Amino acid sequence: MGIHDEDIVRVREATDLADLIGSHLQLRRVGRRSVGLCPFHNEKTPSCSVNGELGFYKCFGCGKSGDAITFVREIEHLDFVGAVEHLANKAGIQLRYTDVNEGAQRRKRNELTDAVEAAVEWYHQRLLSSPDAAHARGYLRSRGLDGDQVRHWKIGWAPDDWDQLFRALKIKQETFVGAGLGFVNKANRVQDHFRARVLFPIHDVNGVAVGFGGRVMPNGDGPKYKNSFDSAIYAKSRLLYGLHLAKDEIVRKDESIVCEGYTDVIGFADIGIERSIATCGTALTEDHIRMLKRFGRRIVLAFDADAAGQAAAERIYEWERALEVDVAVARMPDGIDPADFAAADPEGLREAIDNAVPFLGFRIQRVLDAGDLTTPEGRARTAETAVGVVREHPSDLVRDQYLMQVADACGVNTARLREMLERPAPVVEERKWVSNAPTSLDQPVYDVRPIPASTERTMLLLCIHRPDAVPVWVEPHMFGDVRLRAAFVAWLDAPADDIASLIDSVGPDLADAIGQLAVLDVPDTEPERIVGHFLHDAALRKVAELQREAQRTGDPALMPVIQDIRLLIPQVRDASFDLAVAKGLVPLLSTPGTQ
Ligand SMILES: [Zn+2]
Structure with missing residues (x-):
């Protein structure tokens, strides 16, 4: 942590959360909390809840x-430190930095990105004016890129030499290598990473230069593209070319367009389609999708048809389901570079994007297009292949609709196709979709599992909102719901009245549960009654448990305990409930059972 803990607490305390959030969206007051339309996903009815007193939203x-x-x-x-700085600024708080660990890391990172920034400028100037870049300029012109575009995208040229950049930048070897600009070769000399390539600078989402994609000249040596390697500042699975420029339009249109190459992004932007991005030398990853989803929910793949057809289908369906995005495919003309398409027929490209079809629909259409529908045998084969594609989709409702489309196109009976679909899929090598571990900057996205109303939930609301009213004898074993029990244990261990550190101390699922509780109100019921109802349900559960145990073991000692609990149950449920009765019940509830 780069900032003193006390300063972070001061910043939290000085910030009125309802005011802060209210400056981004309209909040309506409901009891002790406020609700509004969530700024992080699209919705028509407000589900974002803010508890100003606790300083917590959900x-x-x-x-x-x-x-x-x-x-x-x-x-x-922003990252954590950036966010604290932002709030401190607003509140007029002077921050003190610990400047040991993360403080040093931040300086280190800045040093590396400064080096990349200097390299971007140097390479760019080389492309603009150096005689050895003449053929690179010619190549870019032949690709339809004029001087304005070259300047706007800061395209550069890495000369065909060993270490010109290193000598020009005059920075420490460690920084140069750490920034991914070069490496130490076998002769123990620093060598530039890029050589004889046109360079496209790659920025992070905030517009900080972190690396390059380098394209070889036609007839040049080596692979067509060579990118910066992963480093402290460059992670290819999380970077998207052009995102820092595209994000505004992605938000406005709630849609991003994924291109295959840097020049596609540039070509699309040139005709006014400014929400396109490209991966940097990798296939799309879950992290990419998460990043895009922060700005817009619909993702259009503008790949050439073969590339789109080969995209890993099960991953895409999994992203759609788990991350709640819609993935569609724009039908691009075969064999034409999308950038060329953009330049040649801007209207056609816009239409292709507007008419993008859902991924499954696109895949089925490809099967139908490729099939021979003129003979009965051909139609049967095509239908079979198409059913195989339909089968991959996880939703049976969706599957069924496409099945009808296939039946229609192939002139076969829908019922027969359904039968075919229900037969087990031919055995293919199983490919499991392994989710990437959530990274620190992106909150993991998971289904919200709402906590149903129960006496246990109400008990936890009391813990969080009225801790003074929670008797000391309430114990974890009294909770039947595993998740709520874990939440209670975490609450016991956390410092009083500090919901933020309570949530920090638990895993995502539990943090989610506690977050839900933090923004709910405690019912108006007297705290004693809440405790009573809680105890009542715990006692019922205990009786059932002890009965099972008695049946299993035949232990006669259990019967009197069961009787005693039964006698007390009506009294804790009763309006005449008092804590003294409860205290009599509590020891009985810790009788060992099967729990
Ligand atoms: Zn939301």
Whole structure:
């Protein structure tokens, strides 16, 4: 942590969360909390709930939750320290930095990105004016890129030489290598990473230069593309070319366009389609999708048809389901570079994007297009192949609709196709989709599992909102719901009245549960009654458990305990409930059972 803990607490305390969030969306007051339309996902009815007193918000739609710092991180796309700085600025708080660990790391990172920034400028100037870049300029012109575009995208030229960049930048070897600009070769000399390539600078989402994609000249040596290798500042699975420029339009249109290459992104932007991005030398990853989803829910693949057809289908369906995005495919003409298409027929490209079809629909259409529908045998074969494609989709409702389309196109009976679909799929090598571990900057996205109302939930609301009213004898074993029990244990261990550190101390699932509780109100019921109802349900559960245990073991000692609990149950349920009765019940509930 780069900032003193006390200063972070001061910043949290000085920030009125309802005011902060209210400056981004309209909040309506409901009891002790406020609700509004969630800024992190699209919705028509408000599910983002803010508890100003506790300084905590939670969206019941998408699961995002946290305190003021989390909110600023999410909405301003800042890291933790950046978010604290942002809030401190607003509150007029002077921060003190610990400057040992992360403070040093931040300086280190800045040093590396400064080096990349200097390299971007140097390479760019080389391309603009150096005689040895003449053929590179000619090549870019032949690709339809004029001087304005070259300047706008800061395209560069890496000369055909060993270490010109290193000598020109005059920075420490360690920094140069750490920034991915070069490496130490076998002769123990520093060598530039890029050589004889046109360079496309790659920025992070905030527009900080972190690396390059390098394209070889026609007839040049080596692979067509060579990118910066992963380093402290460059992670190819999380970077998207052009995202820092595209994000505004992605938000406005709620849609991003994924291109295959850098020049496609540039070509699309040139005709006014400014929401396109490209991966940097990798296939799309889950992290990419998460990143795009922060800005817009619909993702259009503008690949050439073969590439789109080969995209890993099961991953895409999994992203659609788990990350709640819609993936569609724009039908691009075969064999034409999308950038060329953009330049030649801007209207056609816009139409292709507007008419993008859902991924499954696109795949089925390809099967139908490729099949021979003129003979009965051909139609049967095509139908069979198409059913195989339909089968991959996880939703049976979706499958059924496409099945009808296939039946229609192939002139076969839908019922027969359904039968075919229900037969087990031919055995193919099983490919499991392994989710990437969530990274620190992106909150993991998972289904929100709402906590149903129960006496246990109410008990936990009491813990969080009225801790003074919770008797000391309430114990974890009294909770039947595993998740709520774990939440209670975490609450016991956490410092009083500090919901933020309570949530920090638990895993995502539990943090989600506690977050839900933090923004719910305690019912108006007297705390004693809440305790009584809780105890009542715990006692019922205990009786059932002890009965099972008695049946299993035949232990006669259990029967009197069961009787005693039964006698007390009506009294804790009763309006005449008092804590003294409860205290009599409590020891009985810790009788060992099968739990
Ligand atoms: Zn939300």
